[in-house]
Amino acid sequence: MSHTAHIPSHRKPRRSASKLALRAGVAGGVLGTIAVAGAAGPANAEPVTETIEMPTLGSLDTAGLASAVAASAEASQQEALDQSLESQENAALQKAAKEAKKAKAEADRKAEAERAEKARAEAEAKAKAEQERLEAEARASRDRERTQLRTTSASDNSSSGSNTSDSGSTGSSDSGSSTGSSNTETQAPSGTAAAIVAFARAQIGDAYVMGGTGPNSWDCSGLVQAAYASAGIDLPRISGDQSSRGTSVSLSNLQPGDVLYWGSRSGSYHVAIYVGGGKYVGAQNPSTGVVERSLDWDTPSGAVRIL
Structure with a gap:
């Protein structure tokens, strides 16, 4: 081991080459300026003995770095x-x-x-x-x-009046036949037909309302449907469908409870219930409501028997 190994070194730390070069350049420039000034002075001038203190490079670097860091932080904050x-x-x-x-x-x-x-x-x-x-x-x-x-009825009555001179036997025979027919028409209904007729007549005086199905206002098919329902029989709601049910019967062979219709059978626009005695009950229109009328007051187009 060397006898100087334990002695610490007294040498200063080596500066980086860039810092040494910068300091040497600054110092060289200053010394060059002083030399030029001395050469330009009088020959017998006294030598310059004033010492010029140079700023340290470390203080210049710290100030610039702090300014750069502050500027960078401000830019980052603005960007954020x-x-x-x-x-x-x-x-x-x-x-x-x-x-x-x-x-x-x-x-x-x-x-x-x-x-x-x-x-x-x-x-x-x-x-x-x-x-x-x-x-x-x-x-x-x-x-x-x-x-x-x-x-037509007035014309028939006029023709009948002109034939009043017929024989008594003939007149008597016609009277008996007519009476028999009248008795057949006024025969009281029974069973299901009686229930239908009774229900229809019980609504006489109620109002007519389009689409009405009772209990106090009806249209024509609504009344017929309800009358049959009271006897336990289901009928469609529309008059054309109601007149398409059952079997067709002639107006000369009607029975109480038959459904009368106006128009064609499958396309009827109005229906009512035959109640016997040459009469029917129906919901006619808004001005009359539910009424009982004779067949000759508004003769129907046809009739169907559903019972």
Whole structure:
């Protein structure tokens, strides 16, 4: 072992080459300036003995570094703030777009509901107008038939009056035949027919209402359906379907409980119930309500027997 190994070194730490070069350059420049100034002075000038203290390189490096770090921190903070603002703006735009889409969907739904409601109201109004038109046509048709029937009846009565000079035996024979026919027509119904007739007559005086099914207002097919239901018999709701049931019978062979119809059998526009004695009960129209009428007041087009 060397005898100097335990002696610590008194040498200063070696500076980096870049720092030494920088310091040497600064010092060289200063010394060069002093030398030039000395050479330019008078020959007998006294030598310069003033010592110039140079700033240390370490103090210059620390100040610059602190300024750079501060500038970098400020730039980073500004960038983070910009990113935060941009993120908030994007979130606000997305929220606004979502709310606008939801509002548009709600507006479309309301508009569609309003269109559907308007279409439904228009369809109901059209159906009501069509029904009123059919009812008016039916009333007009019945009025024409009544007028024609009365004209025909008046003509027949006139012809009958001109034949009053017939023999007594003939008149007596006709009277007996007519009386027999009248007794047949006024025969009281029985069983199921009696129940149907009783129900129909019990509703006389009730109001006529389109679509009415009782208990205090009826339309024609609603009354017929309810009368048969009171006897335990199911009938369709519509007059055309009711007159299509059972078997067709002539108006000269009617029995109490038969269903009378006006129009064609499968396309009738009005129905009523024959109650015997040449009369029927039906829900006629809004002005008369449920009434009992004779067949010649509004002669039906035909009849069906369901019992």
